[in-house]
Amino acid sequence: xxxxxxxxxxxxxxxxxxxxxxxxxxxxxxxxxxxxxxxxxxxxxxxxxxxxxxxxxxxxxxxxxxxxxxxxxxxxxxxxxxxxxxxxxxxxxxxxxxxxxxxxxxxxxxxxxxxxxxxxxxxxxxxxxxxxxxxxxxxxxxxxxxxxxxxxxxxxxxxxxxxxxxxxxxxxxxxxxxxxxxxxxxxxxxxxxxxxxxxxxxxxxxxxxxxxxxxxxxxxxxxxxxxxxxxxxxxxxxxxxxxxxxxxxxxxxxxxxxxxxxxxxxxxxxxxxxxxxxxxxxxxxxxxxxxxxxxxxxxxxxxxxxxxxxxxxxxxxxxxxxxxxxxxxxxxxxxxxxxxxxxxxxxxx
Amino acid sequence: xxxxxxxxxxxxxxxxxxxxxxxxxxxxxxxxxxxxxxxxxxxxxxxxxxxxxxxxxxxxxxxxxxxxxxxxxxxxxxxxxxxxxxxxxxxxxxxxxxxxxxxxxxxxxxxxxxxxxxxxxxxxxxxxxxxxxxxxxxxxxxxxxxxxxxxxxxxxxxxxxxxxxxxxxxxxxxxxxxxxxxxxxxxxxxxxxxxxxxxxxxxxxxxxxxxxxxxxxxxxxxxxxxxxxxxxxxxxxxxxxxxxxxxxxxxxxxxxxxxxxxxxxxxxxxxxxxxxxxxxxxxxxxxxxxxxxxxxxxxxxxxxxxxxxxxxxxxxxxxxxxxxxx
Numbered sequence: 295x296x297x298x299x300x301x302x303x304x305x306x307x308x309x310x311x312x313x314x315x316x317x318x319x320x321x322x323x324x325x326x327x328x329x330x331x332x333x334x335x336x337x338x339x340x341x342x343x344x345x346x347x348x349x350x351x352x353x354x355x356x357x358x359x360x361x362x363x364x365x366x367x368x369x370x371x372x373x374x375x376x377x378x379x380x381x382x383x384x385x386x387x388x389x390x391x392x393x394x395x396x397x398x399x400x401x402x403x404x405x406x407x408x409x410x411x412x413x414x415x416x417x418x419x420x421x422x423x424x425x426x427x428x429x430x431x432x433x434x435x436x437x438x439x440x441x442x443x444x445x446x447x448x449x450x451x452x453x454x455x456x457x458x459x460x461x462x463x464x465x466x467x468x469x470x471x472x473x474x475x476x477x478x479x480x481x482x483x484x485x486x487x488x489x490x491x492x493x494x495x496x497x498x499x500x501x502x503x504x505x506x507x508x509x510x511x512x513x514x515x516x517x518x519x520x521x522x523x524x525x526x527x528x529x530x531x532x533x534x535x536x537x538x539x540x541x542x543x544x545x546x547x548x549x550x551x552x553x554x555x556x557x558x559x560x561x562x563x564x565x566x567x568x569x570x571x572x573x574x575x576x577x578x579x580x581x582x583x584x585x586x587x588x589x590x591x592x593x594x595x596x597x598x599x600x601x602x603x604x605x606x607x608x609x610x611x612x613x614x615x616x617x618x619x620x621x622x623x624x625x626x627x628x629x630x631x632x633x634x635x636x637x638x639x640x641x642x643x
Numbered sequence: 644x645x646x647x648x649x650x651x652x653x654x655x656x657x658x659x660x661x662x663x664x665x666x667x668x669x670x671x672x673x674x675x676x677x678x679x680x681x682x683x684x685x686x687x688x689x690x691x692x693x694x695x696x697x698x699x700x701x702x703x704x705x706x707x708x709x710x711x712x713x714x715x716x717x718x719x720x721x722x723x724x725x726x727x728x729x730x731x732x733x734x735x736x737x738x739x740x741x742x743x744x745x746x747x748x749x750x751x752x753x754x755x756x757x758x759x760x761x762x763x764x765x766x767x768x769x770x771x772x773x774x775x776x777x778x779x780x781x782x783x784x785x786x787x788x789x790x791x792x793x794x795x796x797x798x799x800x801x802x803x804x805x806x807x808x809x810x811x812x813x814x815x816x817x818x819x820x821x822x823x824x825x826x827x828x829x830x831x832x833x834x835x836x837x838x839x840x841x842x843x844x845x846x847x848x849x850x851x852x853x854x855x856x857x858x859x860x861x862x863x864x865x866x867x868x869x870x871x872x873x874x875x876x877x878x879x880x881x882x883x884x885x886x887x888x889x890x891x892x893x894x895x896x897x898x899x900x901x902x903x904x905x906x907x908x909x910x911x912x913x914x915x916x917x918x919x920x921x922x923x924x925x926x927x928x929x930x931x932x933x934x935x936x937x938x939x940x941x942x943x944x945x946x947x948x949x950x951x952x953x954x955x956x957x958x959x960x961x962x963x964x965x966x967x968x969x
Contacts, residue, residue, distance in 0.1 A: 407749025417747045421739050431712020461705035623746040624785050626808030629837055629885035
């Protein structure tokens with residue numbers, strides 16, 4: 295694999311789970327950890343959607359279908375590396391170290407005050423592509439301080455049309471920064487298909503225009519994602535500058551629980567991409583290598599479901615959102631008028 | 644003590660910051676070798692090197708968005724936007740990102756950074772250079788907005804802005820860069836954010852102003868005193884967000900009359916907020932309706948109209964006199 299701006303799709307596992315490329319060095323426990331996160335991601339996405347339907351969760355953006363891309367972009371980062379993304383990177387955040395409890399609070403309508411600093415994940419972004427410039431700034435600070443760390447940023451195919459994405463690629467190249475842009479090309483920006491965002495046939499070619507090396511990866515192939523991230527991370531840590539990874543995947547669910555994709559999505563898409571499911575593919579690989587049995591797989595499904603439900607029980611037992619906190623988080627040293635406004639609202643309680 | 648212009652005082656403050664704190668970086672368009680289009684960063688790159696003081700690509704959102712990331716990751720960025728109207732390109736990064744990160748992250752990540760930018764009329768550059776868009780930023784939550792009126796305050800406020808735990812928009816009125824000199828200490832000192840200053844005590848009427856309008860207010864106050872014996876107090880707001888409400892109320896409670904002056908257009912401008920503060924705290928002290936002297940709700944004037952459209956001493960004097968009419 296070379297870092298050139300061609301759009302050859304890098305693949306290790308074919309959609310049917312056959313090994314078609316060089317498998318990155320991963321210990322057996324590492325394989326099972328990756329697989330566990332992917333299974334967890336599917337359970338998380340389906341259960342969060344169900345909870346929203348029951349009125350127990352706020353608006354939620356599904357991860358379904360993108361588990362390999364999300365897990366792959368985060369799995370090889372160290373604790374000191376940084377990760378930022380949009381709402382679509384929620385699973386990647388948990389792999390990086392943001393607890394499920396923090397995701398439940400964030401999606402559940404509380405102030406998300408339980409992202410640990412040590413996870414080095416910024417609250418998932420809503421104003422899309424702004425986070426790409428934050429990654430550039432974080433990487434600038436990393437380089438200035440002479441640290442061996444990397445800033446990784448996730449972004450969707452739609453948000454690549456934003457100015458901030460293009461400004462970020464340019465600045466990262468100019469300053470030769472240790473940053474990795476991971477474009478999760480899931481085919482849709484809410485209802486607008488990929489081909490209506492740009493006439494360029496691959497985002498790798500967009501990167502080439504900024505002199506940023508790119509890799510086009512099968513984003514439903516966890517091993518290809520790991521291999522690509524390893525290449526980009528090595529490059530960033532050794533002073534080689536930025537890389538863009540295009541993870542070609544597919545959003546199997548809705549944009550969010552507020553969206554109805556039957557209004558715009560051809561049904562045959564789901565059938566096509568269902569055959570490319572990232573979890574089925576990896577499970578076959580693991581079973582072929584005798585790293586996983588059917589029994590263990592069933593047990594794993596039960597374990598991650600129980601883990602999720604236990605966290606939901608804790609979430610639902612949380613006290614109401616503290617009103618005072620709403621005022622205390624605007625400024626480090628709030629002015630007297632804010633204290634008066636706070637007292638007024640609190641007195642009405 | 645040396646007498647410095649405001650440009651020199653800010654240059655000195657930046658040098659002091661770069662000298663005493665290795666986390667401080669100074670960057671923006673043309674701030675390096677060129678020393679900035681107003682020469683405010685002159686000599687800094689030569690003295691502190693290209694890692695500390697550097698030119699960026701011509702992209703304002705990139706400048707501010709990168710600064711957000713730097714601040715989160717432990718640096719103290721001082722970014723320059725070449726002219727305030729260009730800061731609207733980076734408005735989103737300033738308002739929804741820099742100003743909101745503390746809240747959005749539940750206080751886990753903060754953004755201590757300064758955005759310096761020239762603004763204001765009177766130097767007749769091409770269009771879209773001089774507009775006073777400060778009220779748009781003052782309305783953002785989590786952002787402080789500062790506008791010094793003189794070299795001494797400029798240096799002290801800039802040091803305070805660097806010390807502040809949150810993002811600060813630091814507005815440098817272009818007309819003030821070289822129009823007056825003041826004794827400015829060489830060492831580091833701070834002028835607190837959020838505090839107005841009574842720059843001329845008076846009994847009969849309070850004139851509130853900031854930036855270059857402070858000098859206008861002082862000139863008007865001196866003239867009405869000489870011509871009519873009117874004792875006008877001039878209060879320099881210095882920080883536009885958050886406003887020093889106590890100082891505004893205290894002055895109006897003393898004088899019973901008020902005039903608010905700004906170069907920005909009238910509707911939704913900061914004068915409206917100052918008057919609302921007076922209503923909330925000091926309505927019963929008022930002896931006359933509060934006057935506003937502002938630009939009209941038009942575009943910033945072309946150079947041939949600046950002298951006619953922008954506030955001037957005569958208009959401030961007339962407003963002062965109206966508050967004293969029986």
